[in-house]
Amino acid sequence: MKTDILIIGAGISGTAIASALSAYDISLCVLEKTNDISSGASKANSGIVHAGYDARPGTLMAKFNVAGNALYPEMCERLDVPFRQCGSYVLAFCDEEVRELEKLKARGDANGVPELAIHTAEAVLANEAHVSPGVVAGLYAPTAGIVSPYELCIALMEHAMDNGAALFLETPVTAIERRKDRYLVRTPGRSFDAACVINCAGVHADEVHNMLLAPAFEIRPRRGEYFILDKYANGIAGRVIFQCPSKSGKGVLVSPTVHHNIIVGPNAEDIRERDATETTAEGLEEVWNSALKSIPELPRNQIITTFSGVRAEPSGDDFIIQDYPEAPGFIDVAGIKSPGLTAAPAFALFVEEMVRTFFGGLKKRKDYRAERRRMIRFQELSHRERAEQVKRDPLYGRIICRCEGVTEGEIVDLIHRNAGARTLDGVKRRARCGGGRCQGGFCAPRIIDILARELNLPKEEVCKDSSASRILTGETKGKDSAQ
Ligand SMILES: Cc1cc2nc3c(=O)[nH]c(=O)nc-3n(C[C@H](O)[C@H](O)[C@H](O)COP(=O)(O)OP(=O)(O)OC[C@H]3O[C@@H](n4cnc5c(N)ncnc54)[C@H](O)[C@@H]3O)c2cc1C
Numbered sequence: 001m002k003t004d005i006l007i008i009g010a011g012i013s014g015t016a017i018a019s020a021l022s023a024y025d026i027s028l029c030v031l032e033k034t035n036d037i038s039s040g041a042s043k044a045n046s047g048i049v050h051a052g053y054d055a056r057p058g059t060l061m062a063k064f065n066v067a068g069n070a071l072y073p074e075m076c077e078r079l080d081v082p083f084r085q086c087g088s089y090v091l092a093f094c095d096e097e098v099r100e101l102e103k104l105k106a107r108g109d110a111n112g113v114p115e116l117a118i119h120t121a122e123a124v125l126a127n128e129a130h131v132s133p134g135v136v137a138g139l140y141a142p143t144a145g146i147v148s149p150y151e152l153c154i155a156l157m158e159h160a161m162d163n164g165a166a167l168f169l170e171t172p173v174t175a176i177e178r179r180k181d182r183y184l185v186r187t188p189g190r191s192f193d194a195a196c197v198i199n200c201a202g203v204h205a206d207e208v209h210n211m212l213l214a215p216a217f218e219i220r221p222r223r224g225e226y227f228i229l230d231k232y233a234n235g236i237a238g239r240v241i242f243q244c245p246s247k248s249g250k251g252v253l254v255s256p257t258v259h260h261n262i263i264v265g266p267n268a269e270d271i272r273e274r275d276a277t278e279t280t281a282e283g284l285e286e287v288w289n290s291a292l293k294s295i296p297e298l299p300r301n302q303i304i305t306t307f308s309g310v311r312a313e314p315s316g317d318d319f320i321i322q323d324y325p326e327a328p329g330f331i332d333v334a335g336i337k338s339p340g341l342t343a344a345p346a347f348a349l350f351v352e353e354m355v356r357t358f359f360g361g362l363k364k365r366k367d368y369r370a371e372r373r374r375m376i377r378f379q380e381l382s383h384r385e386r387a388e389q390v391k392r393d394p395l396y397g398r399i400i401c402r403c404e405g406v407t408e409g410e411i412v413d414l415i416h417r418n419a420g421a422r423t424l425d426g427v428k429r430r431a432r433c434g435g436g437r438c439q440g441g442f443c444a445p446r447i448i449d450i451l452a453r454e455l456n457l458p459k460e461e462v463c464k465d466s467s468a469s470r471i472l473t474g475e476t477k478g479k480d481s482a483q
Pocket of ligand 1: 014034037172174201311337338340342
């Protein structure tokens with residue numbers, strides 16, 4: 001298949017770049033090796049839109065963090081993605097940590113982070129009543145926010161597809177060759193012929209780079225583990241509560257989520273396997289004990305699930321966003337560790353500029369649509385709006401997920417949108433079904449029925465997440481079972 005631009009990887013880097021480039025009159029393909037968008041680090045992170053005081057001034061991380069943060073409110077409104085600018089605190093528990101806050105503030109000021117301030121313990125406790133009384137000061141950043149990272153990736157991809165981009169799932173890139181002035185990109189099923197290739201392969205970005213060019217950097221996997229607490233714990237933190245950063249990262253945070261849960265984590269563990277996203281008893285215990293230092297009353301009985309994500313730690317300790325004179329049109333977007341989620345909307349514009357230069361200019365699409373069709377979120381409607389919606393489409397009158405109040409109408413819609421759901425977890429990432437207290441105990445069988453019906457699949461072929469995660473093997477009371 002021939003295309004102008006080919007993007008490898010449908011995480012936040014690939015989808016943000018696809019969304020930005022979909023404004024132009026060019027053909028664009030996104031190749032993703034798994035069976036859904038946002039399957040790597042972009043689905044398993046803290047979901048924080050960082051203010052931008054962590055990164056060293058002068059780095060790409062610092063530049064794109066602050067610029068990306070500023071783009072979030074407009075982008076999330078335009079794409080109808082849940083986002084809240086709730087602000088953040090970094091807590092100090094001793095004089096040495098207060099000096100650390102001063103360094104962070106100076107760094108933030110140098111990076112251009114607006115309105116940073118160091119608050120006294122009294123001010124911190126007046127704003128966050130559940131923080132430990134041992135706190136002595138807090139660095140306040142009002143521009144920090146929270147977002148649903150996978151809903152954002154899905155919205156960006158849907159937006160790109162609404163504007164003509166093509167998505168190929170279960171399409172792992174296995175080889176790249178330069179052929180005259182174009183690239184032949186091989187996958188097990190088919191080959192693609194592209195003028196420009198953008199490597200957004202996350203923790204595998206060095207492997208993809210090495211398919212074409214001599215090794216230039218290394219990516220080391222570093223895992224972080226988390227707890228999610230039920231909505232009853234909501235109120236224990238109104239802002240993102242960080243501790244002072246250490247050598248291995250930003251430390252354990254306690255934060256509200258956009259869906260009114262509480263997230264607690266992550267730790268930082270260097271691992272060998274790049275896709276090892278299991279959680280460990282030791283790692284989770286470390287996270288919990290560390291979080292108690294910030295909020296001693298953290299309610300353990302409200303834990304509803306745990307997960308982990310793997311950071312792509314680059315050997316050079318900064319994002320690698322570059323092209324190469326020996327391979328014109330090949331662009332690496334690699335080593336996108338934290339704050340990659342925050343920075344992506346800004347570095348997508350930077351990559352857009354690189355692509356524009358490569359093609360010697362880009363023409364805007366005449367029929368470009370900047371906004372994504374809005375979702376109907378039944379729980380957020382007034383009683384009158386709900387009644388009207390059920391009248392228009394009776395499927396909105398059938399609640400499927402009781403914990404999150406999601407209707408059949410919403411599930412059917414998100415299956416049939418561009419970049420629609422194909423699996424149980426795909427539905428969960430798009431509409432929260434199975435993300436509540438029962439974790440899918442009640443709604444999973446009903447969602448399997450809906451997926452099978454809408455996608456015209458046998459129920460046995462509906463997967464939980466990856467294509468290896470089949471759920472059903474057959475009927476217990478079918479005609480072949482014992483009477
Ligand atoms: C524990 C943790 C906490 C974090 N917290 C935050 C935070 O709060 N705020 C923030 O701003 N950032 C945070 N980050 C960083 C952020 O999550 C990452 O920077 C971002 O998700 C990286 O996105 P990506 O698209 O580059 O990579 P990924 O999301 O990993 O996407 C890469 C994609 O490429 C695909 N792929 C790989 N190889 C191939 C191939 N050969 N062919 C086809 N497809 C391929 C993968 O399947 C994957 O879908 C955190 C990261 C972690 C792990």
